[in-house]
């Protein structure tokens with residue numbers, strides 16, 4: 352089955368990521384709840400996509416599956432023509448490190464470490480030499496506007512600053528795809544708007560595709576496309 356939502360004009364190049372007939376259920380109270388039944392979704396290079404909808408419909412589950420953080424029960428994930436089902440956990444970890452960036456509602460930064468140390472980490476894990484990782488991390492912190500705070504520990508930064516550092520960390524490996532789960536769900540309106548603008552600026556300047564789960568209709572409206580999940584399938588969302 353094909354992705355039922357329209358392709359954005361000018362962003363029709365070969366898809367960066369395709370989800371085909373994805374299904375996922377969870378055991379709950381002795382029964383199984385089928386959260387995703389038949390998800391078909393194609394994400395184009397450079398595209399921005401919002402996943403919207405009520406709490407509990409499976410947005411985070413879908414995002415985790417798209418990011419290979421969680422395994423689907425059925426279906427396939429194709430990344431630039433390569434079937435990820437063939438990858439073992441070690442290869443997937445390497446793949447995620449190089450190709451995917453993640454931002455969550457709660458930043459998941461290491462609070463006892465500095466902004467710079469946190470940002471460098473994916474590059475170091477990816478095998479970069481320390482000085483190079485440091486230089487790239489500083490570049491990214493500049494890019495998201497918190498380079499002056501690079502030596503501060505995370506727990507000494509504001510919520511907005513922490514989320515900027517999380518973005519810098521997500522982007523240090525120059526991923527093809529940035530996946531964000533309610534990235535501003537924890538920020539006040541002013542900081543949310545700043546981070547929204549920044550996300551779109553980064554998408555434009557760095558060219559990565561962007562998939563954002565959000566309750567924020569302003570942010571959803573800024574995206575190329577909006578989808579939601581109805582009875583375990585992807586449909587276009589009207590907002």
Ligand SMILES: Nc1ncnc2c1ncn2[C@@H]1O[C@H](COP(=O)(O)OP(=O)(O)O)[C@@H](O)[C@H]1O
Nearest residue numbers: 377378379386405406407408409410411412413
């Ligand atoms: N690990 C899990 N174990 C059991 N149930 C889960 C698990 N993860 C999610 N669910 C259930 O799946 C449904 C969808 O969850 P989720 O993807 O987090 O929704 P959303 O992000 O749209 O709020 C919910 O009913 C949730 O309780």
Ligand SMILES: [Mg+2]
Nearest residue numbers: 410411412532
């Ligand atoms: Mg969620």
